[in-house]
Amino acid sequence: MNYDVVIVGNGILGCAIAYLLSQEVPELKIAIIGDPKREGSASMAAGAMLNVFSEVDENTLCNDIAKERFVYAIQSTSLWKEWAIRLAKDSGMPVDYKLGTKIVVRNDSDQEKMDLIVKALNEFNEPYTYPNPGSLGMTHAVSFNGLEYNHTPQHKEITIPGEGWVIPSQLFAAFDKYLHKSSVHTEGDKVSIINTEEKTVFTQNYQKTFTYGKLILAAGAYTGELLKNLGVETPRMFYGVGNAFVAHGNFKQEQVVRTPVRTGTCGIVLVPQNGHMYVGASSWVTKNPEYYPRFSSIYNISQEALLMNSDLLESKISKFLVGHRPITEDGMPLIGELDSIEDIYVVTGTRRDGLHMSPLLAKDTINRLLGYSPIVSETFAPERAPLKTLSLMSAIKQTAKIRRSPFGMLEKEMEAVEKIYEDKKLDRGVLPELLDII
Numbered sequence: 001m002n003y004d005v006v007i008v009g010n011g012i013l014g015c016a017i018a019y020l021l022s023q024e025v026p027e028l029k030i031a032i033i034g035d036p037k038r039e040g041s042a043s044m045a046a047g048a049m050l051n052v053f054s055e056v057d058e059n060t061l062c063n064d065i066a067k068e069r070f071v072y073a074i075q076s077t078s079l080w081k082e083w084a085i086r087l088a089k090d091s092g093m094p095v096d097y098k099l100g101t102k103i104v105v106r107n108d109s110d111q112e113k114m115d116l117i118v119k120a121l122n123e124f125n126e127p128y129t130y131p132n133p134g135s136l137g138m139t140h141a142v143s144f145n146g147l148e149y150n151h152t153p154q155h156k157e158i159t160i161p162g163e164g165w166v167i168p169s170q171l172f173a174a175f176d177k178y179l180h181k182s183s184v185h186t187e188g189d190k191v192s193i194i195n196t197e198e199k200t201v202f203t204q205n206y207q208k209t210f211t212y213g214k215l216i217l218a219a220g221a222y223t224g225e226l227l228k229n230l231g232v233e234t235p236r237m238f239y240g241v242g243n244a245f246v247a248h249g250n251f252k253q254e255q256v257v258r259t260p261v262r263t264g265t266c267g268i269v270l271v272p273q274n275g276h277m278y279v280g281a282s283s284w285v286t287k288n289p290e291y292y293p294r295f296s297s298i299y300n301i302s303q304e305a306l307l308m309n310s311d312l313l314e315s316k317i318s319k320f321l322v323g324h325r326p327i328t329e330d331g332m333p334l335i336g337e338l339d340s341i342e343d344i345y346v347v348t349g350t351r352r353d354g355l356h357m358s359p360l361l362a363k364d365t366i367n368r369l370l371g372y373s374p375i376v377s378e379t380f381a382p383e384r385a386p387l388k389t390l391s392l393m394s395a396i397k398q399t400a401k402i403r404r405s406p407f408g409m410l411e412k413e414m415e416a417v418e419k420i421y422e423d424k425k426l427d428r429g430v431l432p433e434l435l436d437i438i
């Protein structure tokens with residue numbers, strides 16, 4: 001079977017690329033190959049929040065590389081409304097796109113992040129409101145800045161009206177319906193071998209061979225294994241395992257309610273899904289995928305979520321979710337064509353916001369395939385040395401803060417973390433959740 005383009009991976013990125021490419025160049029022969037159950041897919045387990053400012057932490061704007069990534073995320077926000085409308089029209093399926101994200105502070109560390117969020121909102125002129133509009137009213141960042149607001153820790157809750165969410169099951173139903181009726185060939189299987197000399201991929205279960213003109217690797221966290229087998233040198237990839245659940249009940253909540261981010265996770269998030277409530281999410285980083293939710297994660301998430309929405313107490317859990325955030329050792333995405341092997345493109349490493357980034361990354365990939373200017377710069381090219389995104393001192397401090405016991409001394413914990421850095425001979429800061437695995 002010969003195809004102009006073969007896409008490996010049927011998560012949100014693979015589907016978005018297949019959809020857009022078939023729309024833009026209908027005469028192309030396209031195949032998308034992926035596990036029919038999408039087991040372990042990050043996209044299936046995602047809260048599908050289209051959050052950018054809500055996700056700000058101490059690393060978001062810490063240097064030019066991080067800022068560049070942040071600007072792509074802002075650009076993605078502006079694409080979503082049209083993207084949802086277009087996908088609904090082309091598939092004939094509902095694709096809800098809703099707005100409103102309330103951020104709540106639940107502890108001191110949340111408070112530190114909240115201050116950074118407000119600072120970023122002000123810096124980028126993104127509107128936000130306080131939950132009681134009577135007291136301060138709708139605030140625009142600039143005018144608010146004009147009141148000489150200082151960033152003392154006093155924001156307990158804010159709402160960002162321009163940040164919303166979608167529902168993964170709806171998105172996939174729409175993509176699957178569209179792809180089914182389009183000329184795109186969908187193959188429910190996994191790719192086990194890529195032969196770059198013959199330009200073929202071979203599937204695991206049905207043992208079929210697909211010949212490609214151009215190959216796109218968009219298999220989420222599993223892309224790391226494919227790249228390793230190709231002998232390509234990229235920053236290493238890991239599985240950012242995340243657990244969440246969906247509850248069914250009588251919920252009055254009409255917007256996303258969430259904490260700021262916490263060590264590699266989006267924090268505790270409650271996302272309304274048409275009578276259901278998505279409740280997530282945990283994160284830990286592993287070298288291999290995990291397919292069952294951890295009891296401790298579900299316990300911790302439920303305990304805090306209940307304090308954020310007491311309606312959960314009467315609800316029933318209808319689904320547990322386990323997905324793998326694709327995370328690289330420098331925490332940054334791998335985007336673009338390989339230098340060392342012709343006609344192979346990589347789109348992964350999106351970590352916490354690949355669903356949000358999907359319209360932009362799909363467009364970027366298609367521009368590359370068709371020879372137009374890419375959107376994403378060379379900074380994130382896959383065959384690179386790990387980027388220096390965090391300073392050593394900042395990374396050590398962040399890790400020590402997380403690891404220290406409630407009454408422990410920060411300095412003592414920093415010494416312990418510095419020792420780990422020395423032992424591992426690390427000359428760059430790494431995200432706290434990656435230190436043990438690197």
Ligand SMILES: Cc1cc2nc3c(=O)[nH]c(=O)nc-3n(C[C@H](O)[C@H](O)[C@H](O)COP(=O)(O)OP(=O)(O)OC[C@H]3O[C@@H](n4cnc5c(N)ncnc54)[C@H](O)[C@@H]3O)c2cc1C
Nearest residue numbers: 011012013042043047048049191220222242353354355356
């Ligand atoms: C708990 C959780 C919450 C999240 N919340 C959000 C959020 O609110 N907003 C947001 O923007 N992002 C969120 N994310 C991150 C987001 O889900 C990811 O960044 C994004 O979904 C990655 O999409 P993907 O298509 O690259 O990978 P995936 O969705 O993981 O898809 C990869 C697909 O490839 C398949 N596959 C694997 N191996 C092969 C192979 N060899 N051959 C063929 N196919 C293969 C897999 O089965 C899977 O279906 C969250 C992630 C998790 C885990």
